[in-house]
Amino acid sequence: MTANARANILSRLRATTTQGSFAVPDAPVIAGLALSLEERIDRLRRMLETMHAEVQVVSSSAWLGALKARLRARGLNGLLYGAETPLGAALEAAWEDDLPPLVPYSESVEQCREQLFHIDAGITTTRGAIAENGALILWPSAAEPRLMSLTPGLHIAVLEAGMIFNTFAEAIDQQAWLQEGMPTNALLISGPSKTADIELTLTFGVHGPKELVVFILT
Amino acid sequence: MTKTADVLAFERNVTKALDDGQLRRNLRSAMTTLSQRRRALFADVEAFEKLRTQGQSIRRRALSRLPELLEQLEARCTANGIQVHWAETTAEANAICLDIIRRHGAQRVIKGKSMVSEEMHLNHFLEEQGIEALETDLGEYIIQLDGETPSHIIVPAIHKNKDQIAHLFHDRIPDAPYTEVVEELNAIARQELREKFRAGEVGVSGVNFAVAETGTLCLVENEGNGRMCTTAPPVHIALMGLEKVVEKLQDVPPLLRLLTGSATGQPITTYFNMITAPRRPGELDGPREVHLVILDNGRSSIYGDPERRATLQCIRCGACLNHCPIYTRLGGHAYGHVYPGPIGSILTPQLEGLDEAGVMASASTFCGACEEVCPVKIPFTEILRMLRNEAYARGESEHDVKGHGYRYTTVEALSWKSWALYNTSPGLARIGSQILGKLGQHLPMIGPLKEWTRTRIPPPFAPKSLHQLAQERGLDDDR
């Protein structure tokens, strides 16, 4: 049935050779943003904050301290992390007993579904960010699976300031997404999950994280 | 539906909607807010015009190579491990979904928002087969609880206010307390659905853009339910209309900007989800199977007519609804079909046939607001005018729209023929206007006059025609 469907659909689409009045207009050249690093950091921070993310711009040497200060005394039941990443190694080295326990995501979802849906927080790296729209770029991987930034109520994302691009188009281009090949799942994330489905009232924390904390490392 | 039933049903719906004060208040505030937010985001008119032309260009470039791009998309997806299915009709698409669901022995599917699934009436179909289809987008969840269909393509429950939703939750969700606080309503839904995500068996989603060059399926959303449906279950089925393909990855950023900006005035949604493959070896989560269903359901015949092809440029942002003087007063349900508002008025009669849905093409004042806001510049008025003409075109018609000629009647055809003759023969016109001046008030209300006067009071004819008056003033015919 579907083999025929394919042939029928394609042959119908090919039946018209005339383009008639259907012309393709030239696309105008649009100059993208061209901000300095400082400006990109600033714009990204402002846009993320507008979307209720918490942003902390901090030096690479001080950020672990800042993270610990944030997590201490929050009574979280655990922090999901990727043990095989440099970030994971840094966390392990710096972790202390009075912090929520580090929980590695190391088994397939089928084995740890319950835990994934009950853990309070998750921490991930990012592949970059986009100043124009105020969004983080995540490429989940075997070392940092997809659900890490989705099921925990608190998502902490770590971003190198140098990886903030002006625009989405620039990120695709400079990070050579095409040449490198797309990952299973790539994501842009601009805040904690939200909805405006009831009377357009913006409410944060629906099915994804209720809180997004971003550390921008300078 | 016969043509009179179709017209009458629509008129009944219109009267009902206009009489519903609550509905009109809910709509008015929502539509005003949405259009204000959009205007604020695209405040730089010149820059927006450029972006719009870019969007139009991208969509038209894709459509002008549609068959090649669909083949390329299929090849790339297949190479990435996504299984591609083609469906000529919604029945075929439903059967494909059912087959996949049965193969996995699933009893329940969890759904992200998808207008194509509405077009397929997938939920209803699955329920008949004993499979529960659970909507997880908050708006969709609300209307599903109430046994309704979406009234807007972006904000499906926009016709309801929080009091109505408060009662609904309290009545339909076991143990839900009564609350009118939006945050608390939200929390109730979150808790209800979280359990379902955890247990999810098959996830179903739509597709906003499908990138031919990489075989990537892009999804736009705010809630995270779309990510849940496409990440947590072992199987993901993505449904797309065949027009959703774009050529290149670099085509995505401008379209994304136009889509989120036009829809809700957001510079971007919370999540932009790009899916290129099922779980790869070594990865710990994500579905093991991803299926893409490409649906035609009349689109290829729209494509066949270059004058109508622009209908397929649509990126389903909903801006035309939010700015339409008719939609903003009626809401979506009055239209009686899945796609309401201006896009519905041009798309639905072409998908379902004029004889089924031709009345939707009459739901326009030709004010052109839709054309002004549409981020991909769809020429609504041209298409609407053509559809209205086709409704009367008996036998072979120029555009061969499905169900054309359904409004043709002999009386009407004769009336217009006489009208043409009257206006092209000066002698006849002169005598005629004299007679009309005297007897016009007693014209038989048949054909187009009957239709026109059903909702309007016929104006009295002037005793003397303009031509006569001018002559009496001493003006000659040539000046």
Ligand code: SF4
């Ligand atoms: S027709 Fe244009 S304005 Fe209407 S939904 Fe489609 S893209 Fe948006």
